[in-house]
Amino acid sequence: MEKRRTSRFLSLALVFLFVLCVVGPVSIGQGGSNVCTICVEDGVLSILRDGREPETYAVDGAQRATFRIQGDKVTVSFAGNGEAPFRQSYEFVDLDVVWDDVAKAAYAKDPLRISSYVDREQKIDAALWQLSAEARACFWQSFNLATLRFDQALEKMEPGEKLAVIADIDDTLVDGVMYTADVLQDGEWTNAAFRDSLASDACLPLPGAVEFMNYVVDKGASVFYVTNRDPSLREVTYLRMAEMGFPMVDEEHIFIRETGMASSKESRRAAVEKDHKVVLVLGDNLEDFADLFPVKEGVDARRDAVDSIRDEWGRTFIMFPNAVYGDWEKAIYRYDKTKTPQQRMQDKIAILNQYKYTR
Numbered sequence: 633m634e635k636r637r638t639s640r641f642l643s644l645a646l647v648f649l650f651v652l653c654v655v656g657p658v659s660i661g662q663g664g665s666n667v668c669t670i671c672v673e674d675g676v677l678s679i680l681r682d683g684r685e686p687e688t689y690a691v692d693g694a695q696r697a698t699f700r701i702q703g704d705k706v707t708v709s710f711a712g713n714g715e716a717p718f719r720q721s722y723e724f725v726d727l728d729v730v731w732d733d734v735a736k737a738a739y740a741k742d743p744l745r746i747s748s749y750v751d752r753e754q755k756i757d758a759a760l761w762q763l764s765a766e767a768r769a770c771f772w773q774s775f776n777l778a779t780l781r782f783d784q785a786l787e788k789m790e791p792g793e794k795l796a797v798i799a800d801i802d803d804t805l806v807d808g809v810m811y812t813a814d815v816l817q818d819g820e821w822t823n824a825a826f827r828d829s830l831a832s833d834a835c836l837p838l839p840g841a842v843e844f845m846n847y848v849v850d851k852g853a854s855v856f857y858v859t860n861r862d863p864s865l866r867e868v869t870y871l872r873m874a875e876m877g878f879p880m881v882d883e884e885h886i887f888i889r890e891t892g893m894a895s896s897k898e899s900r901r902a903a904v905e906k907d908h909k910v911v912l913v914l915g916d917n918l919e920d921f922a923d924l925f926p927v928k929e930g931v932d933a934r935r936d937a938v939d940s941i942r943d944e945w946g947r948t949f950i951m952f953p954n955a956v957y958g959d960w961e962k963a964i965y966r967y968d969k970t971k972t973p974q975q976r977m978q979d980k981i982a983i984l985n986q987y988k989y990t991r
C-alpha cells in the first residue's frame with residue numbers, strides 16, 4: 633500500500649513537472665505578460681494565476697481541457713470524448729491538455745501546432761505572403777513552366793502512350809489561405825471547419841490552376857488529383873472542384889487519403905503510373921513528389937535529397953510556394969511532438985545559424 637502511494641506520488645510529481653514544462657508558466661507578448669501555472673494532481677487540475685485563488689477541475693480520461701489565455705484572463709473548458717476543437721486567434725493562445733488515464737499523465741495535445749504567440753505572428757506573415765503579388769507571380773510562373781514542359785512531353789509522346797499529370801490540391805491548385813485566416817481569427821482546426829471553409833465562396837483556385845488542368849485534358853491527356861484531404865471532405869471536394877471549373881472531377885481521378893491510409897502518396901501515384909506515363913507532378917510539399925524526404929531525418933537530409941534529383945525540378949516536378957505550413961516546418965524539429973514551443977524556437981535559430989554561411 634505504502635509502495636503504491638509512493639509510486640502514485642512520484643507519477644503525480646512527474647505529471648506536474650511535465651505539464652509545467654509544456655504549459656506553464658505561459659507568457660504572451662504585447663500588452664504585458666500573463667503568467668499562469670497549470671498542474672494536475674490526483675485527477676484534479678488546478679490553475680493558479682497571479683494573486684488569485686486557484687481554480688480546480690476534475691479531470692479524467694473522458695475529458696479534454698482547453699485553456700484560453702487572454703490578457704490576464706485564463707479560462708478553461710472541457711470537451712467530451714472525440715476531437716476537441718483547436719482554437720486560436722490573434723488575441724489569445726490556447727493549449728489543449730489531455731489527461732491519459734492509463735499513463736496517469738497529462739500532456740498537451742499536439743504541442744507542435746500553432747501554440748505560441750510567436751508562431752501565430754509567423755503564420756499571419758506567411759499567410760499574407762501567400763496573398764502577395766510575389767506569390768501570384770510564382771504561381772503564374774509555375775503554371776507557365778508546367779505548360780511548356782507538358783507541350784514538350786506531348787511532342788515526344790509515342791503512339792499508344794497515355795499521358796497524365798498528377799497534382800496535389802491544397803495550396804497547389806486551390807488556395808488554402810482563407811482557412812488559415814479563419815483559424816488565426818478564432819476559427820477551428822478541424823475537418824468540419826475545413827469543410828465549411830472549402831464549401832464557402834472564399835475557397836478559390838490559385839492563379840493559372842484551372843486553365844492549366846483544362847489545357848492538359850483538352851490536349852487528350854488525363855489529370856489526377858492526389859490529396860491528403862480526409863474522406864469526410866470527399867463530397868465537398870467533388871462539388872467545389874467542379875464548381876471552380878477543374879476537369880475530370882470524379883472517383884477515378886481524385887485520390888483522397890482514405891481512412892487508415894498513410895500520409896505517403898506513393899501508392900496513389902503508383903496507381904496512376906500503372907497505365908499512364910506521368911509527365912508532370914505538381915505540389916507544394918516534397919511529399920507530393922516522392923518518398924525521399926522524411927521529416928524525421930531533419931533539414932539537412934531533405935536538402936541533400938532535393939539536390940540529389942536536382943534535374944527533376946522544373947522538368948517533371950513543379951514545386952509551388954507555401955510559406956504557411958508543410959513538411960519543411962516539421963523537419964526543423966524532426967517532427968518530435970514532445971518538444972515545447974521554446975525548444976522548437978531553439979531548433980529554428982540553430983538552423984538559421986547553421987546555414988548562415990553555407991548554402
Ligand SMILES: [Mg+2]
Binds near residue numbers: 801802803
Ligand atoms: Mg498541398
